[in-house]
Amino acid sequence: xxxxxxxxxxxxxxxxxxxxxxxxxxxxxxxxxxxxxxxxxxxxxxxxxxxxxxxxxxxxxxxxxxxxxxxxxxxxxxxxxxxxxxxxxxxxxxxxxxxxxxxxxxxxxxxxxxxxxxxxxxxxxxxxxxxxxxxxxxxxxxxxxxxxxxxxxxxxxxxxxxxxxxxxxxxxxxxxxxxxxxxxxxxxxxxxxxxxxxxxxxxxxxxxxxxxxxxxxxxxxxxxxxxxxxxxxxxxxxxxxxxxxxxxxxxxxxxxxxxxxxxxxxxxxxxxxxxxxxxxxxxxxxxxxxxxxxxxxxxxxxxxxxxxxxxxxxxxxxxxxxxxxxxxxxxxxxxxxxxxxxxxxxxxxxxxxxxxxxxxxxxxxxxxxxxxxxxxxxxxxxxxxxxxxxxxxxxxxxxxxxxxxxxxxxxxxxxxxxxxxxxxxxxxxxxxxxxxxxxxxxxxxxxxxx
Amino acid sequence: xxxxxxxxxxxxxxxxxxxxxxxxxxxxxxxxxxxxxxxxxxxxxxxxxxxxxxxxxxxxxxxxxxxxxxxxxxxxxxxxxxxxxxxxxxxxxxxxxxxxxxxxxxxxxxxxxxxxxxxxxxxxxxxxxxxxxxxxxxxxxxxxxxxxxxxxxxxxxxxxxxxxxxxxxxxxxxxxxxxxxxxxxxxxxxxxxxxxxxxxxxxxxxxxxxxxxxxxxxxxxxxxxxxxxxxxxxxxxxxxxxxxxxxxxxxxxxxxxxxxxxxxxxxxxxxxxxxxxxxxxxxxxxxxxxxxxxxxxxxxxxxxxxxxxxxxxxxxxxxxxxxxxxxxxxxxxxxxxxxxxxxxxxxxxxxxxxxxxxxxxxxxxxxxxxxxxxxxxxxxxxxxxxxxxxxxxxxxxxxxxxxxxxxxxxxxxxxxxxxxxxxxxxxxxxxxxxxxxxxxxxxxxxxxx
Numbered sequence: 001x002x003x004x005x006x007x008x009x010x011x012x013x014x015x016x017x018x019x020x021x022x023x024x025x026x027x028x029x030x031x032x033x034x035x036x037x038x039x040x041x042x043x044x045x046x047x048x049x050x051x052x053x054x055x056x057x058x059x060x061x062x063x064x065x066x067x068x069x070x071x072x073x074x075x076x077x078x079x080x081x082x083x084x085x086x087x088x089x090x091x092x093x094x095x096x097x098x099x100x101x102x103x104x105x106x107x108x109x110x111x112x113x114x115x116x117x118x119x120x121x122x123x124x125x126x127x128x129x130x131x132x133x134x135x136x137x138x139x140x141x142x143x144x145x146x147x148x149x150x151x152x153x154x155x156x157x158x159x160x161x162x163x164x165x166x167x168x169x170x171x172x173x174x175x176x177x178x179x180x181x182x183x184x185x186x187x188x189x190x191x192x193x194x195x196x197x198x199x200x201x202x203x204x205x206x207x208x209x210x211x212x213x214x215x216x217x218x219x220x221x222x223x224x225x226x227x228x229x230x231x232x233x234x235x236x237x238x239x240x241x242x243x244x245x246x247x248x249x250x251x252x253x254x255x256x257x258x259x260x261x262x263x264x265x266x267x268x269x270x271x272x273x274x275x276x277x278x279x280x281x282x283x284x285x286x287x288x289x290x291x292x293x294x295x296x297x298x299x300x301x302x303x304x305x306x307x308x309x310x311x312x313x314x315x316x317x318x319x320x321x322x323x324x325x326x327x328x329x330x331x332x333x334x335x336x337x338x339x340x341x342x343x344x345x346x347x348x349x350x351x352x353x354x355x356x357x358x359x360x361x362x363x364x365x366x367x368x369x370x371x372x373x374x375x376x377x378x379x380x381x382x383x384x385x386x387x388x389x390x391x392x393x394x395x396x397x398x399x400x401x402x403x404x405x406x407x408x409x410x411x412x413x414x415x416x417x418x419x420x421x422x423x424x425x426x427x428x429x430x431x432x433x434x435x436x437x438x439x440x441x442x443x444x445x446x447x448x449x450x
Numbered sequence: 451x452x453x454x455x456x457x458x459x460x461x462x463x464x465x466x467x468x469x470x471x472x473x474x475x476x477x478x479x480x481x482x483x484x485x486x487x488x489x490x491x492x493x494x495x496x497x498x499x500x501x502x503x504x505x506x507x508x509x510x511x512x513x514x515x516x517x518x519x520x521x522x523x524x525x526x527x528x529x530x531x532x533x534x535x536x537x538x539x540x541x542x543x544x545x546x547x548x549x550x551x552x553x554x555x556x557x558x559x560x561x562x563x564x565x566x567x568x569x570x571x572x573x574x575x576x577x578x579x580x581x582x583x584x585x586x587x588x589x590x591x592x593x594x595x596x597x598x599x600x601x602x603x604x605x606x607x608x609x610x611x612x613x614x615x616x617x618x619x620x621x622x623x624x625x626x627x628x629x630x631x632x633x634x635x636x637x638x639x640x641x642x643x644x645x646x647x648x649x650x651x652x653x654x655x656x657x658x659x660x661x662x663x664x665x666x667x668x669x670x671x672x673x674x675x676x677x678x679x680x681x682x683x684x685x686x687x688x689x690x691x692x693x694x695x696x697x698x699x700x701x702x703x704x705x706x707x708x709x710x711x712x713x714x715x716x717x718x719x720x721x722x723x724x725x726x727x728x729x730x731x732x733x734x735x736x737x738x739x740x741x742x743x744x745x746x747x748x749x750x751x752x753x754x755x756x757x758x759x760x761x762x763x764x765x766x767x768x769x770x771x772x773x774x775x776x777x778x779x780x781x782x783x784x785x786x787x788x789x790x791x792x793x794x795x796x797x798x799x800x801x802x803x804x805x806x807x808x809x810x811x812x813x814x815x816x817x818x819x820x821x822x823x824x825x826x827x828x829x830x831x832x833x834x835x836x837x838x839x840x841x842x843x844x845x846x847x848x849x850x851x852x853x854x855x856x857x858x859x860x861x862x863x864x865x866x867x868x869x870x871x872x873x874x875x876x877x878x879x880x881x882x883x884x885x886x887x888x889x890x891x892x893x894x895x896x897x898x899x
Contacts, residue, residue, distance in 0.1 A: 049787040056780045060773060067768070090661070095548065136547035138747075138757070149749075151757040153547045232545050264546050326515050327777060333508035334784035337501055341791040394764035397851075406761045 011419045018426050022372065031366040032353065039346065040370065047374060050338040054378020054428065055385060057324070057331045058421045062386025064320040065420065066411040067394060071313040074409045075306040075398055078247040080170050082120065082278030083302035084285045086271040088295065093309070093405075094134035097269040100295055108271060110292045118284060120274040122167055128274035130165040133158035133257055135264040136406075139231045143217050152213075153406050154231055157249075158257035158265070162205055166242070168272050171249060173205065177225050177240025180205060184256025188228075188235060201228060201237040202259055209250035209393065209408025211241050232263050248306075248398065251407045272302065309398045309405070316396075328428050335432030339371050343440045350440055351448035360441045367437035368430070375429020376422070383421045387413050466861045473865065491819045498792065505788040506828040509874070512781045513832035513867050517859065518847055519769055520866060525849075525857045526766065530756040537728045538609075539572070540754045541718040541735060544745040550713035553577075553693060555741055559718040562731045563738035570730045572720035576601055576609035579716050581692055583658030583668070585648065593647050596658060598638070600689040603631040609719055612680050620677040627674025635691035637673035643682035643845070645675060663710055666695050678845040679858060719751065762851065778874055785878030789821050793886045800886050801894035814887040821879030822872055829871020833863045 026033060040047045091097035108116075108129050119127040135156040140147050159165050162179045166172065173179075180203035188199045206214070206223060215223035223229060227238050236253070244250040257268075275281045285299040292299075343350070350363055358366075390413035398405050481488050495502045541559050542549035560575040579600040584590045606628060607613050607621075616624065624639070631637045640650070650656060652672050660666045668691065676684065692714065699708035722728045732748035735741060749757070759766070793800070800813055808816075837859045840847060846856025 046787060046791060049783050049790070053780050053783040053787075056776050056783070060776045063768070063772065067765070096662075137545045138542075138547050141760075149753055150760060152760055153757075323515060323773070326511055327780065330508045330512040330515075330777075330780060330784065333504045333511070334780075334787060337504045337508070337784070337788050338791070340500055340504070341788075341795075345791075345795070394768075395761055396765055397761050 008416050008419075011416055011423065015419055015423050015426075018423070022369070025365045025369055031362050031369060032358065033366075033369070035349075035353075036366055036370045036373070039342070040373065043342070046338055046341070047377075050335055050374050051378035051381065053331050053334045054375055054425050055381040057327050057428070058379050058382025058425050059385035060327065061320070061324045061424060062383060062413055062417055062421050063389045063411070064324065065317075065417045066386070066389050066413045067396075067409075068313060068317045068320055069412045069414060069417060070394070070409040071316065071396060071398060071407075072310065073246060073412050074248060074250075074407055075309050075313065078169075078249065079302040079306040080168070080274070081303060082275050082281050083168065084273050084275060084281055084288070084299055085302050085305045086273070086288065086292075086297050086299050087269070089298050090296075091269075091298070093399075094132075094269045095136060097134075098265075099131075099268040099271060099297070108273065110294045111288070112291070115284070115288065115291070118276055118280065120276045122164070126164065128164070128168050130168040130272045131160055131257075131268050132165060132270040132272065133261060133265050133267065134269045135260060137232055137263055141217060142230065145218075154210075155252045155406060156231075156260045156263065157252050157254045158260040159254055160257050162254050165254070165272075168274055169247075169249060171247070172243045174208075174241045174243055177205065177238075180239050180254075180256055184259040186237060188237075199235060201235040202255055203239045204236045205240040205242060205254040206238055207242050207244040207250040207252050207408075209245070210253060211238070212393070213251075213395075213408060246410060248309075248405050248407050251405070312397060312399045324424070328424060331428050332432040335371055335374065335429060336436060338374070339367065339433050339436035340439070342370070343367065343436055343443075347443060347448040350443050351445045354443075354445035354448075363443075364437045364441040367440045368433050371433020371437070372426060372429045375425045375432075379422045379425025379429075382425065383418045386421065387418070389413060464861060466865075470861070470864050487816065487819065488823075490816060491823050494796075494816070494820055495823065501788055501792065502824060505785060506824055508784045509781060509825055509828035509871050510832040512777050512784075513829045513870050514836055516774055516777055516870055517833045517836050517863050517866055519774055521847055521857050521859050521863065522849060523766065523770055524860060524862070525854075526759065530752050530759065532750060532752055537722045537725065538751040539720040539722055539728055539731055539748050540751045541720065541741075541746050541748050542716075542754070544747040546744065549716050550710070551715040551718075551741075551744065551746060552712040553579075553715045554712075555746070556715055556718060558738070558740045559720070559735065559746075562720060563735040563740065565734070565738070569734055570722070570727050572722055572731065574605070574608050574721040576605040576719040577689060577715055577717075578719065579689055579692055579714050580662065581658075581666075581668075581687060582661040584661065585656065585658065587659040590661065593649075595661075596640070596644065596648070596685050597683070598685045598687045600687050600692045602690075603628045603639075603686060603688055606686060609721065610681075615679070616677055623674050624676075630673040631686075631688055634671070634673075635688045635694070636669060636671050638670045638685055638687045639674045639676050640672050640685040641676040641682040642678055644685060645672065647683075663692075663696065663708070663714075665699065666692070666708070668692075668695055679856060680846075680854075682845065682856065720748075778870065781870070781874040782878035785821055785825065785875050786882060787878075789817065789879040789882040790885075792820070793817060793882045796886075797889055797894050800889040801891045804889065804891050810887040813889075814883045817883035817886045818876065818879055821875040821883070825871035825873075825875025826868045827871070829867035829869070830864070831867070832871070833859075833867025836867075837861075837863050 025031065086099070087094065087097040088099055108127070108131075116127065119129065121127050135158060137154050137156060138151040139154040141150050141152055142148070157165075183203075185200040185202055188197055188201050191197050191199075208222070211223040214229045215221050215227065218229065219227060223238050223241070225238055225240060229236050229238070231253075236255075242249060242254075244252075261267075275284050281301045285301055288299040289297065353363060354360075389411045392411045393408055394411060395406065395408055398407055541551075541555075543551050556577040560572070560577070562570055562572045564571055581598040581600050583596055583598075585594040585596075607624065613621075613624075627637075627639045631639065640648075645651070648656075650672060652675060655669065655671050657669045658667060660668070670687065676682065676686070696708045696711050696714055699711070700706060720731060722731055728750065735746060735748045803813055803816075804810070840859045846858045849857050
């Protein structure tokens with residue numbers, strides 16, 4: 001499915017200009033277009049090999065950008081407009097925050113009546129506020145009952161009211177699931193071998209992404225409601241699966257705070273509140289940072305918080321740009337080679353065309369269009385190949401310089417990326433075709449016929 | 451010792467360098483023993499200089515990218531590869547992703563949790579904490595922050611990685627700095643790059659506002675530098691200085707302990723002789739009653755890094771199995787195209803060669819030779835140039851994940867380039883060369899006539 005229509009202006013304008021120039025050259029330039037097409041089809045092997053080089057470069061670019069785009073979409077979709085994030089002062093992210101032990105120390109209780117009235121409420125009139133403890137634990141990876149010697153970092157979110165947390169984050173549960181019980185645990189009754197046991201399993205609601213990750217170790221499929229997994233030497237049972245694809249919550253396990261708190265953080269790390277008027281969120285955040293004194297806090301809009309997590313995304317984007325440009329330069333030399341060879345093979349044709357009355361600029365345009373056409377064919381094929389990566393999942397980290405969140409993301413190939421791919425292919429074609437076309441233009445008719 | 455003599459001496463002890471030198475000698479022998487064929491190949495390439503240059507440039511650029519990617523992947527492979535001897539064990543908190551053990555664990559762990567006379571003792575040990583601070587309160591930028599390994603400075607030469615790559619001058623500075631740090635706990639060693647970014651010099655005094663230990667703001671004196679490369683952005687401080695400050699917190703806060711007083715030990719590294727000793731050590735530590743609150747785990751350092759890198763596994767997989775093969779295929783296509791055009795243009799020449807008595811296989815080898823010559827030479831220039839540029843001028847490829855810092859191009863890159871260039875040249879030119887081999891003399895001359 002295509003995302004983010006329409007195309008961004010800074011991408012659309014160069015593409016439109018290029019296509020317009022392309023059309024103008026064809027129409028006004030009066031170039032022997034059929035001659036060019038015949039040449040491309042006669043020398044189909046050379047055309048194909050050169051186009052294939054473009055195809056590979058562009059498909060690589062599309063896949064790499066789809067990865068970065070997936071990361072950006074993930075951080076953007078995790079934020080709800082109108083939500084404000086309350087962390088302890090100085091904390092880069094949730095993992096470093098500490099808002100205090102008991103619920104009485106929660107910043108919500110330090111708000112004035114006036115401030116509380118600005119908070120949005122649910123259908124029952126409860127303020128949309130969620131107290132959360134973000135905990136990362138190291139979990140040994142056990143595949144088919146055997147530890148593979150490695151660990152994965154499992155992200156737990158200790159909550160008091162998971163239904164309210166889901167409302168605040170605009171998340172829903174897949175049908176068939178339910179929130180964990182008041183106790184937060186349930187008896188297992190029988191072990192896998194069928195023996196009676198008094199062990200209690202921790203009830204958990206999991207994101208779709210982490211359900212896939214954890215499920216493949218034991219079940220060779222995504223976890224479903226009623227499935228078990230192990231963490232911190234305890235058995236956990238899945239009571240629900242979140243509709244969380246495309247957000248950072250996709251990689252999280254939600255459980256009762258009193259149960260998971262002792263696993264790493266017995267204090268709340270985060271308080272999320274929804275402001276009635278989303279345009280007022282920034283003002284409210286600034287006001288709360290100033291007025292809440294009992295615990296030193298920094299309050300920001302959720303949009304701004306997630307925006308700060310884009311530091312690694314930007315690094316990936318930069319690396320992608322550098323790699324693509326360098327590979328692109330290689331492709332430019334390839335197309336230059338092809339075009340120079342085409343000109344040397346067809347120098348007699350050029351001489352005949354000049355004698356027939358074609359002007360120098362028409363020769364230039366003719367060969368320039370030929371290289372653009374090769375690039376366009378390769379670019380379109382590259383986009384088609386790269387588009388196959390759309391929707392594939394991958395793991396990575398999003399971070400804002402301090403801690404970071406391990407995430408499961410979906411590669412997103414959108415119209416902007418495809419447009420960028422075509423534009424880059426055309427740029428490569430133009431860069432590789434211009435010098436040979438200029439050399440073709442300079443050929444003298446009589447000399448070339450000799 | 452003269453640094454150049456030192457570097458040359460090191461080179462002769464490096465197996466990769468010895469193999470490379472042997473390969474170069476073999477290549478030179480082959481060139482001289484087939485002098486005429488090589489001369490023919492060079493003449494053929496010189497006839498269309500533009501095409502040769504463009505093909506070389508394409509190979510040069512693409513080998514550059516592959517060498518850079520392989521540098522990162524090979525370094526990560528090297529770090530995460532399980533060793534059989536001189537293992538480094540890493541003890542961390544068992545469940546917390548951010549290990550925070552009480553510093554009191556350090557003494558027991560240094561002895562490997564040994565309880566019986568028959569128990570294994572580590573050969574060496576090192577306790578690690580981290581201290582992150584900035585020069586300005588509340589402001590944390592690239593130009594004002596410092597990241598410290600808090601440790602016993604005397605453990606640096608024996609327990610830290612890559613100290614064996616330090617030059618004699620850098621080693622002398624290191625030992626001198628360690629002596630100074632032992633004499634005064636406030637003294638620190640700072641990486642050259644970090645010092646430059648902070649705009650500070652050796653001898654300067656600085657005050658840092660701490661980011662990871664609340665209210666533990668400390669004053670330091672820079673007494674020495676860490677060389678370019680792995681540690682150029684890091685700094686080392688005496689772990690006792692941090693501990694003293696944490697203990698002092700209680701004095702200034704009416705006896706109230708610092709909130710992280712029992713969480714100040716991040717890692718404990720233990721050196722063991724072999725795999726068997728490591729396993730016994732891990733068993734001793736995990737069964738000891740001294741390390742239960744919080745519980746600890748004992749991994750090899752390489753497996754710890756591998757766990758950390760697990761989050762990036764898809765990215766690294768993509769680099770290894772998608773990006774590199776696609777670049778190699780692109781290179782093969784570029785070469786194939788150039789050689790195909792060249793063969794098509796020179797069909798008459800091939801026919802003449804056949805008339806002159808050149809066998810089809812010899813023609814095949816001559817065409818393959820042209821491609822290999824361009825591929826190997828361009829590959830060598832590219833990877834060799836990158837080696838000199840990155841290691842000599844830039845100081846490594848930045849890898850901004852975790853604490854890796856910069857990766858230097860390995861010596862092996864000197865053979866990667868020729869191998870990549872040669873391999874793709876062979877793959878790309880085989881079919882065009884085969885078509886040159888099968889040129890029919892009668893067909894070519896009938897067209898000319």
